[in-house]
Amino acid sequence: MEKIIVRGGKRLVGEVEIEGAKNAVLPILAASILPTSGRLVLHNVPMLSDVYTMNNVLRFLNVQVGMDEVNKTVVLDATNDISYETPFKYVAKMRASIVVLGPLLARLGHAKVAMPGGCAIGTRPIDLHLKGLEAMGAKISRHDGYIEATVDRLQGANIYLDFPSVGATQNIMMAATLAKGTTVIENVAREPEIVDLANVLNKMGAKIKGAGTETLKIEGVEELYGVEHSIIQDRIEAGTFMVAAGLTQGNVLVKGAIAEHNKPLISKMKQMGIKVQEEENGLRIIGPKELKPVNVKTLPHPGFPTDMQPQMTILQIMANGTSMLTETVFENRFMHLEELRRMNANFRIEGNSVVMVGPAKLNGAEVAATDLRAAAALVLSGLVAENITQVTHLDYLDRGYYKFHEKLAKLGADIKRINDVVDTEYQIKTPVV
Numbered sequence: 001m002e003k004i005i006v007r008g009g010k011r012l013v014g015e016v017e018i019e020g021a022k023n024a025v026l027p028i029l030a031a032s033i034l035p036t037s038g039r040l041v042l043h044n045v046p047m048l049s050d051v052y053t054m055n056n057v058l059r060f061l062n063v064q065v066g067m068d069e070v071n072k073t074v075v076l077d078a079t080n081d082i083s084y085e086t087p088f089k090y091v092a093k094m095r096a097s098i099v100v101l102g103p104l105l106a107r108l109g110h111a112k113v114a115m116p117g118g119c120a121i122g123t124r125p126i127d128l129h130l131k132g133l134e135a136m137g138a139k140i141s142r143h144d145g146y147i148e149a150t151v152d153r154l155q156g157a158n159i160y161l162d163f164p165s166v167g168a169t170q171n172i173m174m175a176a177t178l179a180k181g182t183t184v185i186e187n188v189a190r191e192p193e194i195v196d197l198a199n200v201l202n203k204m205g206a207k208i209k210g211a212g213t214e215t216l217k218i219e220g221v222e223e224l225y226g227v228e229h230s231i232i233q234d235r236i237e238a239g240t241f242m243v244a245a246g247l248t249q250g251n252v253l254v255k256g257a258i259a260e261h262n263k264p265l266i267s268k269m270k271q272m273g274i275k276v277q278e279e280e281n282g283l284r285i286i287g288p289k290e291l292k293p294v295n296v297k298t299l300p301h302p303g304f305p306t307d308m309q310p311q312m313t314i315l316q317i318m319a320n321g322t323s324m325l326t327e328t329v330f331e332n333r334f335m336h337l338e339e340l341r342r343m344n345a346n347f348r349i350e351g352n353s354v355v356m357v358g359p360a361k362l363n364g365a366e367v368a369a370t371d372l373r374a375a376a377a378l379v380l381s382g383l384v385a386e387n388i389t390q391v392t393h394l395d396y397l398d399r400g401y402y403k404f405h406e407k408l409a410k411l412g413a414d415i416k417r418i419n420d421v422v423d424t425e426y427q428i429k430t431p432v433v
Ligand SMILES: CC(=O)N[C@H]1[C@@H](OP(=O)(O)OP(=O)(O)OC[C@H]2O[C@@H](n3ccc(=O)[nH]c3=O)[C@H](O)[C@@H]2O)O[C@H](CO)[C@@H](O)[C@@H]1O
Pocket: 022, 023, 024, 026, 096, 122, 123, 124, 125, 126, 127, 128, 129, 130, 163, 164, 165, 166, 167, 168, 189, 300, 306, 307, 329, 330, 331
């Protein structure tokens, strides 16, 4: 099994490069379904397993996909006839495959996509995606684990989202680009990744106004065309390295980190006594000798991001005093903490909050990742634990972090990734008595 092995106690010092954002590139790859002329050329694409999965979904739909891994470029061509069906094997691997639903429906008037299930962090329904598409005239049926949607042509509509869902905003926004008439979506998600998607769609010829605010106004057009676009930096990867520096009394320049995208994280880190300095090409993080406790509540953007919650709890656990974290976006995102119990962390979970009394004296153990950010948080905890921490189930980590252990090692962490294919249990020799 593959493992990351960390020996704690090193200060992180130096510079780290941040990749393009996973959560921006996935819907933008799906947007390649929309243009009927020209190629979509994407730069600054992170070479993550989720990107390979989305590219395979698109290939299955008959989109031509070319990848230049060295230059982090992906070229997509959907000018041939494309197909309307996305099977379960892709959706099961990556929930974000559901964002092909809106573009397929807009382009073909027909989409059949396997119903995504929940995952380790929550139940994750898609009712808001479907309600929005129905309001635009789609007929939706569910059968054999699939959602099938059909329409002659989507019609502009007024849609109010009960919750500012990121995926629902993306699906409905992409669908509305080719609808007849104007669509107004209220209470939409305002994440930087939504703005990046709207920017690339507008370059393609769409007419979207209001990205980054609570209301989107989309005037449908007849056709879209291929363009060139560079993906924004990953604020969650940047935030993870910012936490790593703050945690280890480090001094790290997180290159490409955008302060505007990480305001709530920066505010909490400063309250904890961590220095965050804006420099020309990124953010410099200087960790203190002693972290102060702080209370945090996750919220949709511009609130504190749920995708930084597990990493934040490691800082809080190491702070001197009592901290609280309340998770309001997903109902089950404390799985990493159960693993941390085995490393001596002191906390109690009360409903959707966790109360942590620090500073913990973490002791290394073998711990298993349960989801992407849990994996990152467990590696972070290993950086400040005594002895050796081994983190398994790295498939989760690879969904969203490119060469995570190599980047940490370059900053001075005592860390390696191994594949101990030999299971020593089978080698125990029982003596003859
Ligand atoms: C690929 C990607 O960009 N993933 C991000 C996206 O996921 P995703 O787009 O799945 O997240 P949403 O914003 O849709 O979900 C947030 C909450 O709304 C609920 N909900 C959502 C849709 C719906 O139709 N009905 C409903 O009840 C979900 O169960 C969840 O509790 O935003 C999340 C919230 O910032 C992030 O954690 C994920 O990293």
